[in-house]
Amino acid sequence: MSHIPYGYEVKDGKIFIVEEATDKVRLIFQNYVSGMSLTESAKTAGHPITHSMVKQLLQRKCYIGNSFYPKIVDENLFRRVQIELQKRQKSTGKTRRKVPVIRTNFVLSDEREPQENFTKQAEYLYSLIGVK
Template identity: 45%
Template sequence: MGHVPYGYKIIDGSAHIFEVEAEKVRRLFENYLSGLSLTKAAKEAGINSYHGTVGRMLRNKRYLGDDYYPSIIDKSVFDKAEIERNKRAKKLGRIFEPKEEKKVSAITEFTIGEIKKEYPDPFTQAEYVYSLIREKEVQDGS
């Protein structure tokens, strides 16, 4: 099993709410929804953590409850926090629309003209031969 989310304890193989930490998680969501920044909301809730960690806590769906973890946060509160997080990210220019993928077409066939000259220097000869390489026109599907 991986990392146990803040607010839970594993006892005899099952997850239980650790009420002291769970209350801090609830206050984190409340503080964030009241307008505080991630780190300020966490600090005021009594959670000493980094910005990125707090952001992941707000996105952790385990707090909603599942087959293993009991619920700490109501779905409505979780959804409001997600809407607020997206609104703030968009306002700060941190949401990027996916760019259209450009079709890449690579030329895969080439022709070489007739080699009419020979040079005593191999580098000059190679330069000359490379200059004779031309793209071969390829029809679609061939």
């Protein structure tokens, strides 16, 4: 079974709300919308976790409820948090990850000389590969 999000627990194969945790989840959402940082939102709510974990928590759609998870957060509040997350990302310039350049155009030299065993032959052939 996959990880159960904070604020929920499994009993007899069904998902239930953990009341003391749901108050913290709601408060984290409210704190963030009110202007607190990710880390400060969780710390003030009594659930100090890293900023990346807070962000993941704020982006989990399960908190607005679905056929499996009971509703913890109002859909309007959830939407406001998503808008605020995007707004803050844009203001810091962190909207896109830098994607590393992966070279896929390779050439193999025509110069080949047989080697004494398969391992040495493979090492030799790999040494002939170059980037176009």
